[in-house]
Amino acid sequence: MPHDGKRVKGSADERAQARDRLRAELLAAARALAEEKGGYEGVTIRALADRVGYRAPVVYEYFANKRDLLLALIEAGFAECADALAKALCAHEQRRAGGVLPAVAEAYWSFSLSQPHLYRLMHSLSDVPFGAPATPAPAQECFVLLRNAVTEAAPRHPATAYDADAATDLFWAHLHGLVMLTLDGRIKGGPTRAHGLLGHLTDTFTGNGARSGPR
Amino acid sequence: MPHDGKRVKGSADERAQARDRLRAELLAAARALAEEKGGYEGVTIRALADRVGYRAPVVYEYFANKRDLLLALIEAGFAECADALAKALCAHEQRRAGGVLPAVAEAYWSFSLSQPHLYRLMHSLSDVPFGAPATPAPAQECFVLLRNAVTEAAPRHPATAYDADAATDLFWAHLHGLVMLTLDGRIKGGPTRAHGLLGHLTDTFTGNGARSGPR
DNA sequence: CCCCATTTCCTAACGCTGTTAGATACAGAA
DNA sequence: TTCTGTATCTAACAGCGTTAGGAAATGGGG
Numbered sequence: 032m033p034h035d036g037k038r039v040k041g042s043a044d045e046r047a048q049a050r051d052r053l054r055a056e057l058l059a060a061a062r063a064l065a066e067e068k069g070g071y072e073g074v075t076i077r078a079l080a081d082r083v084g085y086r087a088p089v090v091y092e093y094f095a096n097k098r099d100l101l102l103a104l105i106e107a108g109f110a111e112c113a114d115a116l117a118k119a120l121c122a123h124e125q126r127r128a129g130g131v132l133p134a135v136a137e138a139y140w141s142f143s144l145s146q147p148h149l150y151r152l153m154h155s156l157s158d159v160p161f162g163a164p165a166t167p168a169p170a171q172e173c174f175v176l177l178r179n180a181v182t183e184a185a186p187r188h189p190a191t192a193y194d195a196d197a198a199t200d201l202f203w204a205h206l207h208g209l210v211m212l213t214l215d216g217r218i219k220g221g222p223t224r225a226h227g228l229l230g231h232l233t234d235t236f237t238g239n240g241a242r243s244g245p246r
Numbered sequence: 247m248p249h250d251g252k253r254v255k256g257s258a259d260e261r262a263q264a265r266d267r268l269r270a271e272l273l274a275a276a277r278a279l280a281e282e283k284g285g286y287e288g289v290t291i292r293a294l295a296d297r298v299g300y301r302a303p304v305v306y307e308y309f310a311n312k313r314d315l316l317l318a319l320i321e322a323g324f325a326e327c328a329d330a331l332a333k334a335l336c337a338h339e340q341r342r343a344g345g346v347l348p349a350v351a352e353a354y355w356s357f358s359l360s361q362p363h364l365y366r367l368m369h370s371l372s373d374v375p376f377g378a379p380a381t382p383a384p385a386q387e388c389f390v391l392l393r394n395a396v397t398e399a400a401p402r403h404p405a406t407a408y409d410a411d412a413a414t415d416l417f418w419a420h421l422h423g424l425v426m427l428t429l430d431g432r433i434k435g436g437p438t439r440a441h442g443l444l445g446h447l448t449d450t451f452t453g454n455g456a457r458s459g460p461r
Numbered sequence: 462c463c464c465c466a467t468t469t470c471c472t473a474a475c476g477c478t479g480t481t482a483g484a485t486a487c488a489g490a491a
Numbered sequence: 492t493t494c495t496g497t498a499t500c501t502a503a504c505a506g507c508g509t510t511a512g513g514a515a516a517t518g519g520g521g
Contacts, residue, residue: 046497070372076479086500088481097479154430157285157366161432200433201424201443201450208423209416215369217376218415228416235416235450261468261518291508301471303510312508468517478507485500491493 054093056083058103065148071101071155101152102167108146108153109169115142116176132233135180136206140229143210144222151214154207177203184237198236205232269308271298273318280363286316286370316367317382323361323368324384330357331391347448350395351421355444358425359437366429369422392418399452413451420447 060082065071076097077087094100119138123131143150161170178199209232212218213225220227275297280286291312292302309315334353338346358365376385393414424447427433428440435442 075477077477087479088501089499091480092498151372154426157430159430161430161434196434197443197446200427200440201420201446204423204427204433204443204447205416205420206423207427208419208421211369211426212415212419212422215372215374215376218419219376219411225415228412228419231412231416232419290506292506302508303472304470306509307469462521464519464521466517466519469515471512471514473511473513475510476508479505481504482502483500484502485498487498488496490495 050093053083057090057093057100058107061100061104062149065152070148071152098156101156102159104149105153105156105159106167106169108149109167109173111146112139112142112153113169113172113176115139116173116180120176120180130184130233130237131180132184132202132237133230135177136229136233139177139206140210140226144213147214150210154211174199174203181236202236205235265308268298272305272308272315273322276315276319277364280367285363286367313371316371317374319364320368320371320374321382321384323364324382324388326361327354327357327368328384328387328391330354331388331395335391335395345399345448345452346395347399347417347452348445350392351444351448354392354421355425355441359428362429365425369426389414389418396451417451420450 057079060079061071061074064074064078064082068074076090080087080090090100094103115138116135119134120131123129123134159167178195181199181202182195209218209225209228213222218225218228272294275294276286276289279289279293279297283289291305295302295305305315309318330353331350334349335346338344338349374382393410396414396417397410424433424440424443428437433440433443
């Protein structure tokens, strides 16, 4: 939604409101641009400004630098991920079909595969602290939701008995690894087959030995 | 080892030999540079050329473009990884202590954590095909070695019974996920605690229920 | 032995990137 | 109307990957 070069003004409130709106517009534009260009490497400050009808320097009125902009996107990504996980947990409690873990794993899977570029971005800035006080809140929320699911569903997992965090880390690692390898195109059968492996993945955590039969 | 601006010549053979040497020198310089700068984002063509005593354009006499140079590094990385895995498998066969899987997992772990930047690079160029005919041979070798270990050690894993590839993909995903989260600093206790989780990881594949005690 | 063709290496440049400085023009307040 | 602040722009800088074209030095053929 380009601004036709029109100047937005108004008394104090209106200006602040417009500021927030343009900030959100920039974030949305970045996501749309990443979608078009097939990755956040294609998201450039100038292209971003162009897309909202401005020139490059205005972006720096809303974000200190590109890293800060990406950080905001990452935080939003974790928030959406937490939403998806929470929905899955909640839905499971209502109609108790299947296990909690498969439901949560499915939610994690469909979130990451529906927004592959965003998911990659979330795990690409390696200097975003984790397990530290500076960790973005939504990311911590994701971890807590995963732990809830793990502790509730997998009391029999060897690691769970004495350390819920350990079991959660392992579950998260397994999930993350499968998603990453899939997004990188490194699972032979592609996303379809990879998705089929999800069932086995959760089985190893529920202790559900040889449940799903062959084929 | 800068070249002091001296021209390297000689009869045909010597020239070809010098070419190969400089090519290798460039690759080594890239790895050293990545180590210094803390990542391959810091490896620039000009810095690379500087480090071997030349100017930027000579790099293009040895690699078509930066991507090709990185690809060569990636292939070398997978080759070294395969070496480490093979050594672990071999060493296990000689003195049968512990399981094959823990040994192989340990080898994978120490390879990736001793060369974190290289490991990241190996999994960052997402358009490197896998499970395709164009897959670099050393990468395929890594997969085969992992599968050997999995099939030999985990006949009881639910997925293994009817699909060794599936079990290998899952094992690889679990390992890769744990390594990645650790390298990204997203495991609370840092590499030390993450390494402790490795045991539990292999346990879920050997079917070794509650082996390693608490703590 | 000498000249030539080839190889090696460089400087300069292009278009792109993130980012900053400084000028301009306009909106609201007085 | 005049003043003040801010929204926005143009221009520029340094650095990136990459290419074009020229200069120097060399080994091999006459």
